[in-house]
Amino acid sequence: MSTVLPSTAPHRFRGWILAATLSTLFLLAPARVVQAAAEQNRPETVVVTVDHAKVVRLPERAQTVIVGNPGIADVTVQKNGIMVVTGKSFGVTNLIALDASGTLLAESLVRVSAAADSILTVQRGLERESYSCTPTCQPSMQLGDANRYFGEVGGQTTRRNALATGNEK
Template identity: 45%
Template sequence: MSRLTLPASFCLATLAFQMPVQAQDNSPIGVNMNMARVLRISAPAATVIVGNPGIADVTIQDPMTLILTGKSYGQTNLIVLDARGEPIADTLVEVMQMQAGVMTVYQGQARTTLTCAPVCQPTVMIGDENSFTTQTLASSQLVQSVSN
């Protein structure tokens, strides 16, 4: 579990006896993989907890604004607590693959992914062939090191 705490006075034990606050329509909050989304909440957040930080990450931008980032495909949960440890929200987060501008290329069993906006460039997605992923990451790191 990933946890970010602002005040030191937080007791997780109070959560066990509280009824969590659900999202209004019980539908998951959606975010695309490798993208971020701004979430505005109804009360000041002190702590955010993500069930599986390998799927999504949440940071507190300010007490009323959270930044949700999709890291891997799948679902996890997000719990937001106030300074007293009372739940503000308890909802599902669904991380999806962006559909627009993304092309998946299959060569036999080897899969590669390109982002086309409008020129196609290699991008790393879960499930791509290992050698493609390694080459794409190495190229990206080389470009980044030259620009510094």
């Protein structure tokens, strides 16, 4: 922020404007320091889509991984400090990594959202149906769909999978 004063302005007004500008900057500086400190303490966020997985590197020496709400996300720890995070339901939960002695190594947020790029939602009153349009629209079960629709599409999917694997009963 710079102020250009005309050379005809009296000298005393220049000093006053400079003092007002400096005091404003000093008043705003603590707010910026607090905001920067808050951003540093904010946990890292892992963003994953429902029914998708994301590979995340664990901190060194991590022995235990805790998921706040396994209904939202699930983790599978692999070799070499790799973890696979799978989105199960919409929402936010947290992940905690501990070392062998139980010391906190890291904490992250996991944000699970819906795939919006290829899903078409049809709302009929209170009844919702979802279709996967990649590129042709086909029925697709999504969390939040009407129970009737979800059950019919889910039943067909289960039966088709059983037929394909030879496990039909």
